[in-house]
Amino acid sequence: MVHHIAGRILQAVVTTFGVLTLVFFLMRLSGDPTLLLVPQGASAQQIAELRHELGFDRPLIVQYGVYLEQLAHGDLGESLVQRMPVSSIIAARIPYTLELASGALLVALGIGIPAGIAMAVWRGGTLERALAALVLAGQSMPTFWSGILMILFFGVVLGWLPTSGVEGVASLIMPSVALGALTMAGFARMTRIAVLDELGRDYVAAARARGLSLGAVVARHVARNAAIPVVTVAALEIGNLLAGAVIVETVFAWPGIGQLAIQSIAARDFLVVQGVVLFVSLVFIAMNLLADLIYAVIDPRIRLSA
Amino acid sequence: MSGRLTPGIAAILGLLAIYVLAAMFAPWIAPHDPLRQVLLLRLRPPLTSSPSAGLFLLGTDDVGRDLLSRILEGARASLIVGALSVSVSLLSGTIFGLLAGWFRGWTAVLVLRVVDVVLSVPAILLAVLTVAVLGPSFTNLILVLGLTRWPRYTRVAYAQTLQIATLPYIRAAEMAGARAPRILLRHVLPNIAGPLMVVATTEFGLMILFEAGLSFLGLGIQPPNPSWGSIMSEGQNYVARAWWMTVFPGICLFGVVLCVNLLGDWLRDRVDPRAQSR
Amino acid sequence: MSGAAMTAALAVTDLTLAIGGVSVVDAVGFSIAPGEVMALVGESGCGKSLTAQALLRLLPRQVHQIGGRILLGGEDITALPERRMRRLRGSRLSMIFQEPQSALDPLATVGAQVCEASRASRNAVRRMLAEVGIADPDRRIDQYPFELSGGMCQRVMIASALIGGPAVLVADEPTTALDVTIQAQILDLLRRLAAERGTAIVLITHDMGVVADIAERVAVMYAGRIAEIGKTEAVFAAPRHPYTSLLLAAIPRLSDAPKSRLAVIEGSVPAPSDYGAGCRFAGRCPLADARCVAEQPPLRTMEEGHLSACWHAERVA
16 A cells, blocks of 8 residues: 555656646746736836846746745745735635635535435435436536526525625525535535445345345445545545635635635736646645545555555 | 437437527627617616617616627627637547557656646636736637646547557557558547547537636636626626526526536447446 | 145245236245255246345345245245344345355455344354354454455355354355355355254255255246256156256266267247247247147146146156
């Protein structure tokens, strides 16, 4: 197992380098990055000064080296618009996005997994068909639309929930549901397939032949076997949730890093945008690695190997 | 592969056909000019009729533009963006996957690592950053969407090519002296086309959603040109007063994506029964 | 049918199973005395596995029992509520399966699965593992199925099936997936344990060799019905049904002349939807006549304890 884990960690490191490099080159796609960062109407001399100050006039290789070194120290540069380190700007907003992502994950797991199990165990009934339709709807519905519809219905028409902003737990409900809907649909589908797969296996019949009830078999044996693919996906979904947060936070005016990214584009604060992209990508890679590690621990076939 | 066309699938294909036709002929069938503002008729509900300006079947937006015409024009934009971006990513992704699966060794390692890297950056953020840097133009939009999605095709093409490359008749062709490009084009490609088409179908739906999302954020199709996403973004400001601005484009978007997803599922069941979602 | 004076460990009468409207197992009946090994033999698709599953009332969703009774030690369990049936499974009636490694949960230890429903103590499980011939039970009890060979997994299955002390064990092709050498060991084990504990065994198999090895009585099934039933020795020595006769002839023997052709039964098993009104073997039977095609032959007693469902039973060589 150690060998396996070491291999995965190495992969993650390599991928991280790749992402850092990708972002580095993306920022220079339009040529001189100084032009992105400079305020409107700056004179040619001011641009040249800024270019020199930021080090964009040095050879590309040197810039790359500086870039990597700064990142190693957690330095994401300083925002020219807000005159603050990018890392602090992002750090201030992270808790909100974390809150939102947690709420969404709760919704997704809490509704998705039981729905998937129910669909598999009560296969063929009206319940399964109703749930399947809901799952399909969840996967096809654009997040911003469901968000706006919820605001319209629960906020404006019914007046039960606040229509935007952060005002206590009530305001977390709609954004969490909007963000979690897609993931929930995915979890339900996965759980259903995994459970169906397991139910068809011999060990289920053998366990029942030993006198276990179907419920006990599902709880004690099927759940763990079916969990393997679902858990793997769950860790990955956190990355997707962070990405989806960009839209949901915009719809609900939720002050997280997603909204930050969009606001920063409008404000031409591209270093902040770069910072958000780097941060989310690294979290994504970390989550992938976590999923791999969890998998390695759950499945004894890997755990007990070299 | 059975040739059964159930009424369900026929209905879906019918709806998609309506979408495609409406989108393609939008400039001719739209009752009004989607860009024409009639400020006296701002935020009017559906079925508003005015003697001078005519019938506004789905109502008007915040500057008096006909919603139906804008939705039609938006359908056109989404269709073009969807089709073009899928083409770009399908082409580039398949080529990379083919090469990786055929030559294996370092080529495969390199391609797969790059795939890993691109997939590690959530697509929307990749799109956001690229559009931010390059500026929001139509071409850039297509490029960005294509750039973020090609790995999906590469993985499928790679796995399929690996399988096919070991088949006896491929080795036979190699030994008969056929050169790699010829083999790849004439023998490998037709065989991997099936699963790739399944991916392309679901990707098409995703591209439409994606474009709508980017336009919603102001990074896609730029005003005054309409996109379902940007209409809904404008509509959110008036959601209490003019629900039609968000509901109708949303229904269209939801409907098209739903049909495409169902079509993709159906295709997958027929192309590769082992991968059925049951 | 066995004529035993004491209560049969298991008695099945007129068991009929159907999928949709089509019957796939028709009026199957037999009884087994305590400690006896009875084989249920037939080709793939003859319904023997479904019959086995019906005994434990663990039929797949689409299959329904539409007729017949199952008596376990004299008690009618045909319509027993599921909750009470569960208590019987594992304790009075158990089953072992064909693929030993897939019949065990790959994520649970062997020991945990053996003691699961029976709630036996760890010691009892250890002893049971030793009894079924697993060396070093202390180590094996905490191992996972993938660490054991196919033969060992089957021993584990037998242990978990017998630890509750059941009166009847249903063995569905227990040796089909195993090496021939291991096969013999497992069969020996089964025979020994049955005798020691007085457990009756219903052995499902398609292999006449296995039947000859450990079964005291045999029921030959064809297309969902019992063709012949009786003591193994009697049936093998003097079969009273053309199908049995052909099955026995098809076994290759060392005494066969080298390069002689393998005897085969021409034709193939009819599908359930194609069953006619007459004998289902008529299409492939060398003795078939017009009556065979028109009328279904009932099971008739030939000698004591030996029955056959054939109009021409007396003429079978």
